[in-house]
Amino acid sequence: MKKLMTALAVCAVAGFALAQSVTSANVVGYNNVTLNPGFNMLAVNLDNVSAPAAGLTLNTLIPGTTAGLTKGTLPASADTVMVYNPNTTGYNTYYLYYTTKGTSTTNNNLWVIDATHPATNTFKSGSAFWYNKFSTPAVTIPFAGQVPQDASKTHTIVHGFNMIGSGYAAGWDPNGLGTAYWHTNGAFSATLPATADNIMVYNSISSNYTTYYLYYTTKGTSTTNNYLWVTDATHKAPTNFISLGTAVWYNHMGTGFVLPQTAPYNLQ
Numbered sequence: 001m002k003k004l005m006t007a008l009a010v011c012a013v014a015g016f017a018l019a020q021s022v023t024s025a026n027v028v029g030y031n032n033v034t035l036n037p038g039f040n041m042l043a044v045n046l047d048n049v050s051a052p053a054a055g056l057t058l059n060t061l062i063p064g065t066t067a068g069l070t071k072g073t074l075p076a077s078a079d080t081v082m083v084y085n086p087n088t089t090g091y092n093t094y095y096l097y098y099t100t101k102g103t104s105t106t107n108n109n110l111w112v113i114d115a116t117h118p119a120t121n122t123f124k125s126g127s128a129f130w131y132n133k134f135s136t137p138a139v140t141i142p143f144a145g146q147v148p149q150d151a152s153k154t155h156t157i158v159h160g161f162n163m164i165g166s167g168y169a170a171g172w173d174p175n176g177l178g179t180a181y182w183h184t185n186g187a188f189s190a191t192l193p194a195t196a197d198n199i200m201v202y203n204s205i206s207s208n209y210t211t212y213y214l215y216y217t218t219k220g221t222s223t224t225n226n227y228l229w230v231t232d233a234t235h236k237a238p239t240n241f242i243s244l245g246t247a248v249w250y251n252h253m254g255t256g257f258v259l260p261q262t263a264p265y266n267l268q
Contacts (some may be wrong), residue, residue: 043165050101068139171240
């Protein structure tokens with residue numbers, strides 16, 4: 001049975017995920033995302049409705065006709081999306097195209113690589129990107145798709161910076177994996193952020209980061225938070241600090257590992 005979710009859609013799933021299941025074999029919903037002027041770090045928390053494994057195209061995820069977006073003939077005068085590649089440490093950049101004349105109007109209102117090539121990349125749940133909003137004011141847009149139903153998902157973490165988000169229609173608490181996991185999975189823990197793995201949450205209003213790090217100490221009275229994500233030695237990170245719709249940087253000090261995530265809800 002397919003259930004179309006309306007107002008509060010994905011937020012309803014996220015809010016009640018741990019308390020109840022949703023009676024449905026296929027749940028379609030959305031979550032509202034706020035785009036502030038300048039850079040926004042966003043995550044896709046939904047799947048393609050007809051083919052979940054295929055991912056959502058950029059032009060499906062953020063239609064170019066969405067109110068409040070800025071279009072132009074060049075990236076310098078339009079909204080842009082920047083997708084980070086952790087293997088090359090570079091970006092693929094797309095911009096929202098529109099021209100009023102000439103022979104290149106075919107791609108009007110589409111995300112493009114250039115005037116003649118629409119963006120064809122896809123975003124699976126858990127994917128992340130920068131959205132650089134060209135103009136003011138802030139605008140709220142919907143991300144729509146199928147609520148992910150997989151029992152678990154994985155994120156491949158390489159050395160250095162990785163941009164990731166929750167693979168589900170809910171916030172994500174890495175501490176939920178437990179201290180035993182973080183002790184043995186290959187992540188780096190330490191007493192200070194400079195020598196430990198970091199998760200950095202960007203604030204698009206202040207243009208600043210909040211940094212959490214994987215903690216461990218071998219002595220003293222502050223061992224309570226060993227192998228937990230913390231703000232400092234005595235304060236554990238807030239629950240679900242990777243929020244719905246938000247992407248984060250995972251800065252890994254080691255050679256890489258596979259980071260699992262378990263479904264926070266049960267769709268029956």
